[in-house]
Amino acid sequence: AQKVTQAQTEISVVEKEDVTLDCVYETRDTTYYLFWYKQPPSGELVFLIRRNSFDEQNEISGRYSWNFQKSTSSFNFTITASQVVDSAVYFCALNQAGTALIFGKGTTLSVSS
């Protein structure tokens, strides 16, 4: 069975702090995809990144970076120099191509000024 665990329920930081959101996944498939989505207070899920199981290269996009490690089944997300606008619920998710996403329970990030 596939499963995604986000152990951190809530994280609070002050602006400009760096913050890492953890994601651990379980799957028996050798080909799979990992995702991060952001859900701001408005409620709409916003796609952030997709990685496939064969690409363990870390990725950086502006203040966002992702660390994928198959050895520990983890796909962690770091926000550098956090801003108030980063406040949201962040979901990690897993699927095989074309199938439904399996989501974690989400981590609520609160960034205060």
Next chain:
Amino acid sequence: GAGVSQTPSNKVTEKGKYVELRCDPISGHTALYWYRQSLGQGPEFLIYFQGTGAADDSGLPNDRFFAVRPEGSVSTLKIQRTERGDSAVYLCASSPIGQGHNEQFFGPGTRLTVL
């Protein structure tokens, strides 16, 4: 271009009533997914369409839930004899499967409240 749209944005109904929730996917996206999100939880899969047919409906909780996508574009999620436990945000997503991508793009959701 236009994203995924869902109507209505909010629906309040009474226990036992029938409701229909509509999803307009991104034009050209062949795959369409329905999820349900309860408060404080991640979205949970309900049903997935590839074109007009339901490729996977294993997430539907019971036979009160049904969904259609007759022309391979707009989809309607139908809930019969609603129960208070059906209250949640119903999310629709579409994806351009077959073009080398499988990101799912979500609509704003329909918040269903069953009184």
